[in-house]
Amino acid sequence: MTTEHMLVVDNNTESIGTILATVEDTNTTATIARTTEEGWNLFQQDSFTRVVVRVRSAAIDGLTLCRQLRTVASREELSIIVLLSEAELSLGAEALIAGATDLLLDPFERRELRMRAGIIPNDVQRRFDQAHTPAAQQTGTLSAPQMVIPEFDAASLRFGYGPYGHRLEQWQQDPTTHSMTLDRIIVCPKCEAIPTVRPGCGACGSAFVEQQVLIHHFACAHVGPADEFQTKDGLRCPKCHVSDLIAGSDFEQTKGCLTCADCDAIFTEPQMIGHCLSCQHRFNMKDGKLLDLTGYQTGPGHSAHIPSPNYMSDSAHRTVQRTGRHDG
């Protein structure tokens, strides 16, 4: 993973603290400047790919710094995140014109900064990858994970928390652990595994539906399926028996209903049909189960004791399910 250098031009102790906590143990390093001038000087001494700058304070003029930075670095080369309070929101448009690529409302959560700045938490990433190797499934104790996010497990075809599954209950009750809903997905209503999706027949779930084509004969106003007009001598209206019909001048084609090739059901709109990769259940996606994917930001002093090989065990699945209901 390449290291990103981030320059932070801010003199607010609280937001600096959040920023430093966010980049700790990630692919990103942060250098702090407390005035506009210091920020500009530091910027010229290192190859920064990202600047976080406060829009305005006693010592900082974020808009001027933005303009100055844009004279030497394009938007492709450098992203600039401008920090502003709710009361300063009116400066947001000005900041974007001055060269900011993103605005971040202060106070902010680590998650927000992480997402905006594309900061990758090294450690969590590494732990989840290791969970698939035999070595990682041995009993052991790791220092506190910063952020645990549900990951797709290709073996079970479900989202889970890998070796941290057994900690969820504790985290849900711990006031120093913050849970946040990261996404809401549709899973198999029977077993909660991930489905594939295709447009298809709402009656039987078949993907093989055929679009009927209708012909409208202008002269007699008859509308019927195209195949009723087809004869071996060309197109002929089945109602008024005029033949040699010419497209455009004699008739127009329109789309008719959809017909299921498997069950002959007739309908106007295809449905989104899910097919569970685990239990092979086929269902209308409207009947799929909504599942919240919840991330956990653990507080200080948590050690993550990893149990032996029951990685992605049934108990982990039940906990994921419980989490979904808990937040939903």
Ligand SMILES: [Zn+2]
């Ligand atoms: Zn059908």
Ligand SMILES: [Zn+2]
């Ligand atoms: Zn006709």
Ligand SMILES: [Zn+2]
């Ligand atoms: Zn299923």
